[in-house]
Amino acid sequence: MAFQQGLSGLNTYGRALDVVSNNIANASTVGFKPSEAHFGDIYAGALNGISSSTQVGIGVNLLAVQQIFTQGNVSTTNNPLDVAINGGGFFRLQKDTVDQTGYYTRNGQFHMNEEGYIVNSNGGYLTGYVSNNGVSVNYATIAPLSVGSGSIPSAQTGWRTRLNAGEGGMELGVNLDSRDKRCSPLPTPPTDPDWQSLQEFKWDSTFNSNMYNWSTSATVFDQTGASHVLTNYYVRQSDTGAESRAWDVYTVIDNQYLVGGAPPTPTTSLLFNLDGTLNTSNARIPLDLSVTVDSSGTLVNLTSDNVGQKPWFSQTGTPAYAFHLDMSKTTQFGLTFNQDSAIQDGYTAGSMTKLSIDNQGNVLVGYSNGESRLMGQILLAEFKNPNGLQNVGNNMWIETRDSGQPTMGVPNSGTRGALQGGAVEDSNTDLTKELVNMIIMQRNYQANAKTIQTQDQIMQTLVNLR
Numbered sequence: 454m455a456f457q458q459g460l461s462g463l464n465t466y467g468r469a470l471d472v473v474s475n476n477i478a479n480a481s482t483v484g485f486k487p488s489e490a491h492f493g494d495i496y497a498g499a500l501n502g503i504s505s506s507t508q509v510g511i512g513v514n515l516l517a518v519q520q521i522f523t524q525g526n527v528s529t530t531n532n533p534l535d536v537a538i539n540g541g542g543f544f545r546l547q548k549d550t551v552d553q554t555g556y557y558t559r560n561g562q563f564h565m566n567e568e569g570y571i572v573n574s575n576g577g578y579l580t581g582y583v584s585n586n587g588v589s590v591n592y593a594t595i596a597p598l599s600v601g602s603g604s605i606p607s608a609q610t611g612w613r614t615r616l617n618a619g620e621g622g623m624e625l626g627v628n629l630d631s632r633d634k635r636c637s638p639l640p641t642p643p644t645d646p647d648w649q650s651l652q653e654f655k656w657d658s659t660f661n662s663n664m665y666n667w668s669t670s671a672t673v674f675d676q677t678g679a680s681h682v683l684t685n686y687y688v689r690q691s692d693t694g695a696e697s698r699a700w701d702v703y704t705v706i707d708n709q710y711l712v713g714g715a716p717p718t719p720t721t722s723l724l725f726n727l728d729g730t731l732n733t734s735n736a737r738i739p740l741d742l743s744v745t746v747d748s749s750g751t752l753v754n755l756t757s758d759n760v761g762q763k764p765w766f767s768q769t770g771t772p773a774y775a776f777h778l779d780m781s782k783t784t785q786f787g788l789t790f791n792q793d794s795a796i797q798d799g800y801t802a803g804s805m806t807k808l809s810i811d812n813q814g815n816v817l818v819g820y821s822n823g824e825s826r827l828m829g830q831i832l833l834a835e836f837k838n839p840n841g842l843q844n845v846g847n848n849m850w851i852e853t854r855d856s857g858q859p860t861m862g863v864p865n866s867g868t869r870g871a872l873q874g875g876a877v878e879d880s881n882t883d884l885t886k887e888l889v890n891m892i893i894m895q896r897n898y899q900a901n902a903k904t905i906q907t908q909d910q911i912m913q914t915l916v917n918l919r
Contacts, residue, residue, distance in 0.1 A: 456905060456908055457511055457512055458510070458511060458512040458513075458901075458904065459512075459901045459902065459904040459905035459908065460512070460901075460905065461495060461511070461512025461513050461514060461901075462512065462513055462897065462898070462900075462901030462904070463898060463901050463902060463905075465492065465512075465513045465514055465515050466894050466897045466898040466901065467898060468490070468515050469490040469492070469515065469894050469897075470891065470894040470895070470898065472488050472489065472490045472518055473490075473887055473890045473891045473894055474891070475487075475488070476488065476882050476887045477882070477884065477887050477888070477891070479880055479882060480880055480882040480884050480887075481879075481880060482560075482848065482880050483560045483561070483562055483848070483877045483878065483879065483880070484525070484558060484559035484560030484561065484848050484877070484878050484880070485525075485559075485560075485848060485880035485881075485882065486520045486521055486522050486523075486559065486880075486881060487520070487521050487880070487881065487882045487883075487887070488518045488519060488520045488521065489518070489519055489521060490515055490517075490518055491515070491516045491517045491518070491519060492513055492514070492515060492516060493513070493514055493515075493516040494510045494512070494513055495510055495511050495512045495513065495514055496510050496511065497511050519840050520839070520840060520844075521881065522839050522840075523881050524539065524540070524878070524881065525559075525878045525879045525880055525881035526878070526879045526881075527539060527873060527876050527877070527878055527879070528876060528877055528879055529875055529876045530875055530876060530877055531875070532562075532563075532564065532875065533807075533808040533809050533810065533874060533875050534563040534564055534565065534571060534808060534810065534874075535561055535562055535563060535874070535875055535876060535877050536561035536563065536810055536814075536831065536872050536873065536874055536876070536877075537561050537872065537873045537876040537877050537878040538559060538561065538833065538864075538870045538871075538872060538878055539870045539871050539872070539873055539878075540868070540869060540870015540871060541833075541835060541868045541869055541870050542833030542834060542835050542864070542868075542869040542870050543557035543558060543559060543833065543834045543835070543836075543850070543859075544557065544558050544559070544560075544561060544579060544831070544833070544834075545557060545579075545580045545581075545595075545832060545833075545834045545859070545861070546558060546573060546577035546578060546579060546580065546849065547577065547578045547580055547597060548576075548577060548578070549578065550570070550578060550596075550597050554851075555580075555834070555851070555852065555859065556577060556845070556849045556850070556851060557834055557842065557849065557850045557851070557852070557859070558573070558577075558848050558849045558850070559848070559878055560573065560848040560849075560877070560878075561876075561877050561878065562574060562877055563579055565600060568599070569599045569600050569601055569602060569603065570597050570598065570599045571597075571598045571599070571600065571816070575847050575849075577849070578597035578598075579597065579598050579831065580595050580596060580597055580598065580832065581595070581596075581598045581814065581816075581829045581830050581831040581832045582594070582595065582829055582830045582832060582863070583596045583598065583599075583828075583829045584826075584827045584828055584829050584830075587826035587827055587828070588827060589827070590827065590829055590830045595832065595861065598816055598828065598829040598831065599828065599829070600805070600808060600816065600818055600828050601805075601818065601826070601828060603804060603805045604802065604803060604804045604805065604820070605802065605803050605820055605822075605824060605826070606678070606802050607674060607676075607677060607678025607799075607800060607801050607802045608674070608678075608798070608799050608800050609674055609675055609676045609766060609767065609799050610622060610623065610673040610674050610675075610766075610776060610797050610798060610799030611766070611775055611776035611777070611798070611799070612798070612799070620737070620739075620775050620777040621775055621776070621777065621798045622740070622775065622776045622777035622778060622779065622797065622798065623671060623673060623683065623776075623777075623778055623779065623795070623796065623797040623798075624779040624781075624782065624794070624795070624796040624797070625669060625671065625685065625778070625779070625780055625782070625783070625792070625794070625795055626782035626783065626792070626793035626794035626795075627667075627669055627685075627687070627780070627782075627783045627784075627790075627791070627792050627793065628783070628784045628785070628786055628788055628789075628790060628791050628793065629666070629667065629687055629689075629700055629725075629783065629784070629785045629790060630667075630785075630786075630787070630788060630789055630790045631698075631725075631729060631785045631786060631787045632787050633666055633667075633689060633790070634647050634648045634649060634692070635648070635649045635650075635651050635666055635689060636648065636649075636650070636651060636666075636688075636689040636690060636691055636692050636697070637650065637651035637652070637653060637654065637664075637688055637689070637690065638650065638651075638653075638691070639651075639691075639692060640691060640692060640693060643692055644692055644693045645692055648692040651663060651664060651665065651666070651688065651689075652664045654686070654688055654701070654703060654717055655716075655717065656703075656705075656711040656715070656717045656746065656748060657748050657749070657750065658748060660748070664686075664688070665686040665687060665688050665703070666687050666688060666689050666700075666790075667686075667687045667790045668684055668685060668686045668687065669684065669685050669687075669792045669795075670682050670683070670684045670685075671683050671795040671797065672797070673797055673799055674797075674799035674800060674801060675765040675766055675767075675799075676764070676765070676766065676767040678800070678801035678802045679765075679801070680801065681706055681707050681765065682706070682707055682708065683704065683705075683706060684704070684705045684706075684708060685702050685703070685704055685705075685720075685778075686702070686703040686704075686705070687700050687701075687702055688700065688701045688702075688703070688719075690722075695724070698724060698725040698726070698727075698785060699722060699723065699724050699725075700722070700723045700725075700785070701719035701721075701722050701723075702719055702720050702721050702722070702723065702780065703717060703719055703720055704720040704740060704778065706742070706745065706755065706765075709747055709748070710745035710746065710747055710753055710755060711745060711746050711747075712740055712741065712742065712744070712745050713741075713744060713745070713746070714744055714746060714752070715746045715750045715752075717746075720738060720740070720778065721735045721736075721738045721778070721780065722735060723735065723736070723780060723783060725784070725785040729784050729785045729786040729787070730784060731780075731781065731783055731784065731785075736779065736780045736781040736783070737777055737778070737779045737780070737781060738777065738778050738780075739775065739776065739777050739778075740776045740777065740778050742754075742755040742756050742765075742766045742776060743755065743756045743757070743768075756768045782794065800822045800823065800824050801822050802822065803820030803821045803822030803823070803824055804820060804821050805818055805819070805820060805821075806819050806820060806821050807819035809874055809875075810831065810872060810874035810875075811872070811874060812864065812865065812871045812872050812873060812874075813830065813863065813864055813865060813871075813872070814830045814831030814832070814833070814863060814864040814872045815827055815829075815830050815831075816828040816829050816830065816831065830863060831864065831872060832861050832862065832863060833861070833862060833863070833864055833869040833870070834859035834860065834861050835859060835860050835862075835867070835868065835869060836852065836856045836857055836858075836859055836860075837856070837857040838855055838856050838857055839856065840855075840856075841853050841854075841855030841856030841857065842856045843856075
């Protein structure tokens with residue numbers, strides 16, 4: 454029987470040594486999870502009349518090889534698409550964009566392929582929740598994640614709804630100095646001799662800086678992404694009573710075209726409370742760029758063919774064009790005149806300049822025009838029994854009946870871990886432990902070989918009896 458026992462030991466510890474060797478070989482493999490051998494003794498079926506107290510085992514066998522899914526160390530890399538999982542969960546991959554069979558891994562070494570999809574070194578497509586509008590993701594659909602074509606087209610000021618639903622355009626924040634003692638027209642006689650009279654505002658060859666108190670300029674974009682300068686001229690009204698808290702605003706495009714007809718009429722009039730806050734219903738106004746005049750008084754429509762040019766600000770398309778000028782953040786405090794903010798919703802075309810993945814798995818792309826887009830969100834899969842997964846090599850597993858079906862969700866939800874972009878999870882192999890295990894398995898193997906040798910010597914002694 455010693456032959457059988459020794460042989461089982463040789464087979465079992467030989468396989469256990471394979472497990473240790475595999476762990477050592479993958480000590481530097483990103484996302485690798487080492488395994489450990491579980492052993493069990495072997496007993497023959499009990500015969501009638503044989504007491505269990507006199508049973509002798511017939512050897513050892515390898516019960517299971519269990520992987521150790523503990524957290525590995527996280528190392529930073531120079532690749533923004535590398536991702537490390539800090540906690541539970543697996544990345545989900547597909548072979549291609551059509552085959553939706555799931556493959557699972559802890560190896561977060563990703564890059565872009567020629568089509569802009571995020572893939573691993575084996576060409577597997579990283580999946581997640583895709584964004585259709587660059588702002589939010591659709592949690593109803595799981596699909597391969599893409600970072601797009603690498604560039605975005607221009608957007609005309611007034612098309613999007615960043616400022617207000619259905620009313621794109623520009624938002625200006627300005628403080629008009631309440632201590633400014635220039636106005637138009639100046640009453641006769643003035644209530645305060647320190648007040649000065651401004652000239653009447655005209656948009657012709659006589660236009661000059663004595664026709665307004667202050668001005669602001671900001672950039673807007675037309676349908677081709679070309680930039681234009683939008684200038685507002687602020688003119689204070691009167692020096693007495695509530696009229697001294699009223700300001701007219703004239704809007705000019707590219708220092709050439711005054712919005713509105715001739716003679717020049719204010720784009721809007723702003724009235725302020727005694728404490729300097731705005732009190733008017735005219736703070737948000739639509740700019741009709743189809744009615745502008747140049748300095749000669751000629752009517753120019755900037756939304757249709759003009760002077761042999763294409764329209765600067767096209768009004769066709771979906772959503773409907775609506776260029777609004779929002780002055781609701783304007784104040785009249787006793788502070789130096791200042792433009793506090795200028796926000797508009799247009800931009801020129803841009804190329805990709807930056808890629809990043811945050812701890813929620815959001816894939817973010819930055820462009821040369823200052824815009825950014827949310828391209829999607831990485832999902833993480835969890836299993837009731839990760840040790841039931843079948844290892845198919847290349848740091849990937851597939852689900853089995855023993856593992857149970859995966860539950861998908863976003864990072865940092867449930868027991869799913871957080872993600873770290875520009876980093877990878879190292880193998881959690883403990884080399885010191887594995888080297889000690891290798892010595893132990895070697896000695897066990899040698900000891901079992903010795904039992905066979907000893908049994909052989911005993912048998913030889915029996916054979917030599919005469």
